Amino acid sequence: MTENTRTRVRTSEDERETERSDESLSCPECSGRLVNDEEHGETVCEDCGLVVEEGSVDRGPEWRAFDAQEKSQKSRVGAPTTNTMHDKGLSTNIDWRDKDAYGNSLGSRQREKMQRLRKWNERFRTRDSKERNLKQALGEIDRMASALGLPENVRETASVIYRRALEEDLLPGRSIEGVSTACVYAAARQAGVPRSLDEIAEVSRVEKNEVARTYRYVVRELGLEVKPADPESYVPRFASGLGLSDEAEHRARKLLRNAKEKGVHSGKSPVGLAAAAVYAAALLTNEKTTQAAVSEVADISEVTIRNRYHELLEAEESLGLA
DNA sequence: ATGGTTTTTACTGCGTC
DNA sequence: GACGCGGTAAAAACCAT
Secondary structure: OOOOOOOOOOOOOOHHHOOOOOOOEEEOOOOOOOEEEEEOOOOEEOOOOEEEEEEEOOOOOOOOOHHHHHHHOOOOOOOOOOOOOOOOOOOOOOOOOOEEOOOOOHHHHHHHHHHHHHHHHHHOOOHHHHHHHHHHHHHHHHHHHHOOOOOHHHHHHHHHHHHHHHHOOOOOOOOHHHHHHHHHHHHHHHHHOOOOOOHHHHHOOOOOHHHHHHHHHHHHHOOOOOOOOHHHHHHHHHHHHHHHHHHHHHHHHHHHHHHHHHHOOOOOOOHHHHHHHHHHHHHHHHOEEEHHHHHHHOOOOOHHHHHHHHHHHHHHHHHHOO
């Protein structure tokens, strides 16, 4: 029976749900997750669509542009500053093409001059070790975030965290890769799209153990506030990975919420809980899945799924009787 | 280091397609 | 007979002490 060649799964102490505390980001109606809809200036509930807040400020342009040319004519600002570039995208760039502003080729004297300018500009930009450090780290962060399919805002957050770590001189004695990885891990969790330590270690050049250690260190030193991972935040990823319906997904969330009420989830791995909920939900909505399939996408053993989903269903039943 | 808890591995039995 | 599922025992991993 060597069919199971999955990698082991371990969850760190941080991934464990200890106590339930905050509920400020939840819908008052159905306690679903709240999302910002920038375009309409509203804050709405992901689950029931309740509009919680409206009339917030739209930061987009007040004009419309139908092609790139029009856009460049109407726009009065440059690119937004971003923390994903080591100089926030604010420093000077000299084009590598030897053309002037009108696209004409440069004379040989001019070309030489530009070469020198480029060289010094580059030297100035990555002047000291910190800048170079940051440059490399941000590259790593970007690479890992893409590999994990994490959205832009997570990259941004990870970059900010890294900057702070650098500011506070947390780097000496630690590898750039290790700290970048820890930042990505922390950022993903803060953004509510957590990845397990195993997934993180998969795309990192650093061992899982070191990631965990560095992560703890960074969180402690920076006083970062990272809530215990919410099992629900894993649900969408697993559900779509299995091609399940929205109904099943919704069902899974419900199961988890009930479980939370009952306190069944304390001390258990959130990932396992989420996987079990997804499996149970598929069963309840008569959709075809196997424990093996869920175990595959969630990277959790079938045994754990079995144990958890029994507990989930029990909690559900006793709630029905109450 | 040690003990307690959770997860994983490996294996077995049962029912069904 | 392969497959999905359930259960168990022992090992491993983790956390707290």
